Amino acid sequence: MAAKRRPSRAPATTDEGRESQLVSLAIDLAEKQLSEGTASSQVITHYLKLGSTREKLEQERLHRENVLLDSKVEMLASAKKVEELYAEALNAMRSYVGRELDVGEEYDEE
Numbered sequence: 001m002a003a004k005r006r007p008s009r010a011p012a013t014t015d016e017g018r019e020s021q022l023v024s025l026a027i028d029l030a031e032k033q034l035s036e037g038t039a040s041s042q043v044i045t046h047y048l049k050l051g052s053t054r055e056k057l058e059q060e061r062l063h064r065e066n067v068l069l070d071s072k073v074e075m076l077a078s079a080k081k082v083e084e085l086y087a088e089a090l091n092a093m094r095s096y097v098g099r100e101l102d103v104g105e106e107y108d109e110e
Contacts, residue, residue: 009021030043030046030047034047
């Protein structure tokens with residue numbers, strides 16, 4: 001009996017796309033091996049670990065860490081914007097006094 005062959009796909013044009021294609025093929029092969037009962041102990045263990053509660057908690061933790069890092073990036077950008085607004089406000093107030101300062105020049109009270 002001839003084995004069914006998938007229609008061949010053109011290789012992806014990017015490294016990420018190619019990696020995704022290869023991972024997809026590996027998963028398909030693992031699925032076939034598992035359904036036929038020919039999977040190695042490493043393949044079986046890998047998929048058992050993926051389905052474990054511990055793995056799910058680890059994935060959730062990683063997701064939350066990513067959200068936290070995104071929040072920190074936003075906070076830093078916001079802090080920089082606030083700093084720029086304060087600098088603009090100070091320069092505006094200084095101009096009311098009749099003296100404009102160059103960027104980076106400190107205001108000395110006399």
